[in-house]
Amino acid sequence: MMVYRLAYRDYVADIxxxxxxxxxxxxNPKGVACLYASAHISLALLEKFVHARGKEDMTGLMLLSIDIPTDDDSVYHVDESRMVTDWAANFDYSQWLGKQLLAEPGFVAFSVPSAIVPTERNIIINPQAARFDAVKFHNPTLFDVDARLSDRLV
Incomplete structure:
Protein backbone atom coordinates (compact mmCIF):
# COMPACT_ATOMS: atom_id res chain seq x y z
CA MET A 1 0.00 0.00 0.00
CA MET A 2 1.40 3.37 -0.99
CA VAL A 3 0.85 6.17 1.53
CA TYR A 4 2.03 9.77 1.63
CA ARG A 5 3.66 12.02 4.17
CA LEU A 6 4.24 15.76 3.91
CA ALA A 7 7.07 16.98 6.11
CA TYR A 8 9.40 19.91 6.30
CA ARG A 9 12.71 19.58 4.48
CA ASP A 10 14.68 19.38 7.75
CA TYR A 11 12.56 16.51 9.09
CA VAL A 12 11.48 14.44 6.09
CA ALA A 13 14.41 12.02 6.46
CA ASP A 14 13.55 11.22 10.08
CA ILE A 15 11.78 7.88 10.05
CA ASN A 28 -0.16 9.20 20.02
CA PRO A 29 0.61 10.74 23.39
CA LYS A 30 3.96 12.41 24.07
CA GLY A 31 6.64 9.77 24.55
CA VAL A 32 5.26 7.38 21.92
CA ALA A 33 6.91 7.47 18.48
CA CYS A 34 5.04 7.16 15.19
CA LEU A 35 4.92 8.58 11.69
CA TYR A 36 1.77 10.20 10.35
CA ALA A 37 0.83 9.58 6.71
CA SER A 38 -2.30 9.62 4.57
CA ALA A 39 -3.83 7.35 1.96
CA HIS A 40 -3.95 10.27 -0.51
CA ILE A 41 -1.62 13.18 -1.20
CA SER A 42 -4.58 15.57 -1.07
CA LEU A 43 -5.49 14.38 2.43
CA ALA A 44 -1.88 14.77 3.57
CA LEU A 45 -2.05 18.36 2.29
CA LEU A 46 -5.34 19.05 4.11
CA GLU A 47 -3.90 17.62 7.33
CA LYS A 48 -0.84 19.88 7.02
CA PHE A 49 -3.05 22.88 6.18
CA VAL A 50 -5.33 22.58 9.22
CA HIS A 51 -2.30 22.42 11.51
CA ALA A 52 -0.52 25.39 9.88
CA ARG A 53 -0.19 28.44 12.08
CA GLY A 54 0.61 30.71 9.16
CA LYS A 55 1.54 30.88 5.50
CA GLU A 56 5.18 30.09 6.24
CA ASP A 57 4.14 26.67 7.62
CA MET A 58 3.14 25.69 4.08
CA THR A 59 6.59 26.35 2.58
CA GLY A 60 9.60 24.06 2.43
CA LEU A 61 7.48 20.92 2.31
CA MET A 62 8.66 17.62 0.92
CA LEU A 63 6.47 14.73 -0.21
CA LEU A 64 7.55 11.29 0.98
CA SER A 65 5.95 8.27 -0.66
CA ILE A 66 5.99 5.18 1.55
CA ASP A 67 5.28 1.55 0.63
CA ILE A 68 3.74 -0.42 3.50
CA PRO A 69 3.35 -4.22 3.35
CA THR A 70 -0.16 -5.13 2.27
CA ASP A 71 -0.62 -8.45 4.03
CA ASP A 72 -3.56 -8.43 6.43
CA ASP A 73 -1.42 -8.92 9.52
CA SER A 74 0.74 -5.81 9.02
CA VAL A 75 -1.85 -3.05 8.96
CA TYR A 76 -4.70 -2.82 11.46
CA HIS A 77 -7.79 -1.05 10.10
CA VAL A 78 -9.64 0.67 12.92
CA ASP A 79 -13.40 0.21 12.52
CA GLU A 80 -14.93 3.63 13.18
CA SER A 81 -18.28 2.07 14.04
CA ARG A 82 -16.60 0.62 17.14
CA MET A 83 -15.06 3.93 18.19
CA VAL A 84 -16.67 6.41 20.57
CA THR A 85 -18.91 8.83 18.71
CA ASP A 86 -16.91 11.92 19.70
CA TRP A 87 -13.52 10.45 18.77
CA ALA A 88 -12.59 13.45 16.57
CA ALA A 89 -12.81 15.82 19.54
CA ASN A 90 -11.72 13.34 22.22
CA PHE A 91 -7.90 13.38 22.12
CA ASP A 92 -7.66 11.35 25.32
CA TYR A 93 -9.54 8.53 23.60
CA SER A 94 -7.70 8.68 20.27
CA GLN A 95 -4.30 8.89 21.99
CA TRP A 96 -5.21 5.97 24.23
CA LEU A 97 -6.29 3.89 21.22
CA GLY A 98 -3.19 4.81 19.25
CA LYS A 99 -0.92 3.99 22.19
CA GLN A 100 -2.47 0.51 22.43
CA LEU A 101 -1.99 -0.14 18.71
CA LEU A 102 1.56 1.24 18.65
CA ALA A 103 2.44 -1.12 21.52
CA GLU A 104 1.64 -4.09 19.23
CA PRO A 105 4.95 -4.98 17.52
CA GLY A 106 3.11 -7.01 14.86
CA PHE A 107 1.38 -3.96 13.40
CA VAL A 108 3.59 -2.02 11.01
CA ALA A 109 0.81 0.56 10.81
CA PHE A 110 -2.82 1.22 11.57
CA SER A 111 -5.37 3.13 9.53
CA VAL A 112 -7.88 5.52 11.04
CA PRO A 113 -10.51 7.88 9.68
CA SER A 114 -9.46 11.48 9.14
CA ALA A 115 -11.17 14.04 11.36
CA ILE A 116 -11.20 16.37 8.35
CA VAL A 117 -12.61 13.89 5.79
CA PRO A 118 -13.94 10.94 7.83
CA THR A 119 -14.46 8.78 4.73
CA GLU A 120 -10.72 8.92 3.99
CA ARG A 121 -7.93 7.31 5.99
CA ASN A 122 -4.79 8.42 7.71
CA ILE A 123 -2.09 5.83 8.26
CA ILE A 124 -0.07 5.79 11.47
CA ILE A 125 3.24 4.00 11.01
CA ASN A 126 4.97 2.25 13.90
CA PRO A 127 8.77 2.65 13.75
CA GLN A 128 9.07 0.14 16.62
CA ALA A 129 7.26 -2.62 14.70
CA ALA A 130 9.02 -5.96 14.34
CA ARG A 131 8.72 -5.73 10.54
CA PHE A 132 9.46 -2.01 10.18
CA ASP A 133 12.28 -2.94 7.82
CA ALA A 134 9.60 -4.05 5.33
CA VAL A 135 8.46 -0.42 5.00
CA LYS A 136 10.05 1.21 1.94
CA PHE A 137 10.70 4.93 1.93
CA HIS A 138 11.11 6.55 -1.49
CA ASN A 139 13.23 9.62 -2.17
CA PRO A 140 11.33 12.71 -1.06
CA THR A 141 10.41 15.34 -3.62
CA LEU A 142 9.79 19.05 -3.25
CA PHE A 143 6.10 19.83 -2.74
CA ASP A 144 5.02 23.35 -3.65
CA VAL A 145 1.68 24.43 -2.24
CA ASP A 146 -0.50 26.41 -4.62
CA ALA A 147 -0.63 30.07 -3.52
CA ARG A 148 -4.43 30.04 -3.78
CA LEU A 149 -4.38 27.73 -0.77
CA SER A 150 -1.44 29.05 1.23
CA ASP A 151 -2.53 32.69 0.76
CA ARG A 152 -5.61 31.88 2.86
CA LEU A 153 -3.34 31.66 5.89
CA VAL A 154 -2.17 34.79 7.66
Missing amino acids: TGMGARLYGGRW
Whole structure:
Protein backbone atom coordinates (compact mmCIF):
# COMPACT_ATOMS: atom_id res chain seq x y z
CA MET A 1 0.00 0.00 0.00
CA MET A 2 1.40 3.37 -0.99
CA VAL A 3 0.85 6.17 1.53
CA TYR A 4 2.03 9.77 1.63
CA ARG A 5 3.66 12.02 4.17
CA LEU A 6 4.24 15.76 3.91
CA ALA A 7 7.07 16.98 6.11
CA TYR A 8 9.40 19.91 6.30
CA ARG A 9 12.71 19.58 4.48
CA ASP A 10 14.68 19.38 7.75
CA TYR A 11 12.56 16.51 9.09
CA VAL A 12 11.48 14.44 6.09
CA ALA A 13 14.41 12.02 6.46
CA ASP A 14 13.55 11.22 10.08
CA ILE A 15 11.78 7.88 10.05
CA THR A 16 12.08 7.31 13.80
CA GLY A 17 8.93 9.23 14.72
CA MET A 18 10.91 11.63 16.90
CA GLY A 19 8.63 14.64 16.30
CA ALA A 20 5.51 12.72 17.25
CA ARG A 21 7.32 11.28 20.29
CA LEU A 22 8.34 14.75 21.47
CA TYR A 23 5.04 16.53 20.88
CA GLY A 24 2.30 13.92 20.66
CA GLY A 25 -0.57 14.05 18.21
CA ARG A 26 -4.14 12.92 17.70
CA TRP A 27 -3.17 9.22 17.68
CA ASN A 28 -0.16 9.20 20.02
CA PRO A 29 0.61 10.74 23.39
CA LYS A 30 3.96 12.41 24.07
CA GLY A 31 6.64 9.77 24.55
CA VAL A 32 5.26 7.38 21.92
CA ALA A 33 6.91 7.47 18.48
CA CYS A 34 5.04 7.16 15.19
CA LEU A 35 4.92 8.58 11.69
CA TYR A 36 1.77 10.20 10.35
CA ALA A 37 0.83 9.58 6.71
CA SER A 38 -2.30 9.62 4.57
CA ALA A 39 -3.83 7.35 1.96
CA HIS A 40 -3.95 10.27 -0.51
CA ILE A 41 -1.62 13.18 -1.20
CA SER A 42 -4.58 15.57 -1.07
CA LEU A 43 -5.49 14.38 2.43
CA ALA A 44 -1.88 14.77 3.57
CA LEU A 45 -2.05 18.36 2.29
CA LEU A 46 -5.34 19.05 4.11
CA GLU A 47 -3.90 17.62 7.33
CA LYS A 48 -0.84 19.88 7.02
CA PHE A 49 -3.05 22.88 6.18
CA VAL A 50 -5.33 22.58 9.22
CA HIS A 51 -2.30 22.42 11.51
CA ALA A 52 -0.52 25.39 9.88
CA ARG A 53 -0.19 28.44 12.08
CA GLY A 54 0.61 30.71 9.16
CA LYS A 55 1.54 30.88 5.50
CA GLU A 56 5.18 30.09 6.24
CA ASP A 57 4.14 26.67 7.62
CA MET A 58 3.14 25.69 4.08
CA THR A 59 6.59 26.35 2.58
CA GLY A 60 9.60 24.06 2.43
CA LEU A 61 7.48 20.92 2.31
CA MET A 62 8.66 17.62 0.92
CA LEU A 63 6.47 14.73 -0.21
CA LEU A 64 7.55 11.29 0.98
CA SER A 65 5.95 8.27 -0.66
CA ILE A 66 5.99 5.18 1.55
CA ASP A 67 5.28 1.55 0.63
CA ILE A 68 3.74 -0.42 3.50
CA PRO A 69 3.35 -4.22 3.35
CA THR A 70 -0.16 -5.13 2.27
CA ASP A 71 -0.62 -8.45 4.03
CA ASP A 72 -3.56 -8.43 6.43
CA ASP A 73 -1.42 -8.92 9.52
CA SER A 74 0.74 -5.81 9.02
CA VAL A 75 -1.85 -3.05 8.96
CA TYR A 76 -4.70 -2.82 11.46
CA HIS A 77 -7.79 -1.05 10.10
CA VAL A 78 -9.64 0.67 12.92
CA ASP A 79 -13.40 0.21 12.52
CA GLU A 80 -14.93 3.63 13.18
CA SER A 81 -18.28 2.07 14.04
CA ARG A 82 -16.60 0.62 17.14
CA MET A 83 -15.06 3.93 18.19
CA VAL A 84 -16.67 6.41 20.57
CA THR A 85 -18.91 8.83 18.71
CA ASP A 86 -16.91 11.92 19.70
CA TRP A 87 -13.52 10.45 18.77
CA ALA A 88 -12.59 13.45 16.57
CA ALA A 89 -12.81 15.82 19.54
CA ASN A 90 -11.72 13.34 22.22
CA PHE A 91 -7.90 13.38 22.12
CA ASP A 92 -7.66 11.35 25.32
CA TYR A 93 -9.54 8.53 23.60
CA SER A 94 -7.70 8.68 20.27
CA GLN A 95 -4.30 8.89 21.99
CA TRP A 96 -5.21 5.97 24.23
CA LEU A 97 -6.29 3.89 21.22
CA GLY A 98 -3.19 4.81 19.25
CA LYS A 99 -0.92 3.99 22.19
CA GLN A 100 -2.47 0.51 22.43
CA LEU A 101 -1.99 -0.14 18.71
CA LEU A 102 1.56 1.24 18.65
CA ALA A 103 2.44 -1.12 21.52
CA GLU A 104 1.64 -4.09 19.23
CA PRO A 105 4.95 -4.98 17.52
CA GLY A 106 3.11 -7.01 14.86
CA PHE A 107 1.38 -3.96 13.40
CA VAL A 108 3.59 -2.02 11.01
CA ALA A 109 0.81 0.56 10.81
CA PHE A 110 -2.82 1.22 11.57
CA SER A 111 -5.37 3.13 9.53
CA VAL A 112 -7.88 5.52 11.04
CA PRO A 113 -10.51 7.88 9.68
CA SER A 114 -9.46 11.48 9.14
CA ALA A 115 -11.17 14.04 11.36
CA ILE A 116 -11.20 16.37 8.35
CA VAL A 117 -12.61 13.89 5.79
CA PRO A 118 -13.94 10.94 7.83
CA THR A 119 -14.46 8.78 4.73
CA GLU A 120 -10.72 8.92 3.99
CA ARG A 121 -7.93 7.31 5.99
CA ASN A 122 -4.79 8.42 7.71
CA ILE A 123 -2.09 5.83 8.26
CA ILE A 124 -0.07 5.79 11.47
CA ILE A 125 3.24 4.00 11.01
CA ASN A 126 4.97 2.25 13.90
CA PRO A 127 8.77 2.65 13.75
CA GLN A 128 9.07 0.14 16.62
CA ALA A 129 7.26 -2.62 14.70
CA ALA A 130 9.02 -5.96 14.34
CA ARG A 131 8.72 -5.73 10.54
CA PHE A 132 9.46 -2.01 10.18
CA ASP A 133 12.28 -2.94 7.82
CA ALA A 134 9.60 -4.05 5.33
CA VAL A 135 8.46 -0.42 5.00
CA LYS A 136 10.05 1.21 1.94
CA PHE A 137 10.70 4.93 1.93
CA HIS A 138 11.11 6.55 -1.49
CA ASN A 139 13.23 9.62 -2.17
CA PRO A 140 11.33 12.71 -1.06
CA THR A 141 10.41 15.34 -3.62
CA LEU A 142 9.79 19.05 -3.25
CA PHE A 143 6.10 19.83 -2.74
CA ASP A 144 5.02 23.35 -3.65
CA VAL A 145 1.68 24.43 -2.24
CA ASP A 146 -0.50 26.41 -4.62
CA ALA A 147 -0.63 30.07 -3.52
CA ARG A 148 -4.43 30.04 -3.78
CA LEU A 149 -4.38 27.73 -0.77
CA SER A 150 -1.44 29.05 1.23
CA ASP A 151 -2.53 32.69 0.76
CA ARG A 152 -5.61 31.88 2.86
CA LEU A 153 -3.34 31.66 5.89
CA VAL A 154 -2.17 34.79 7.66
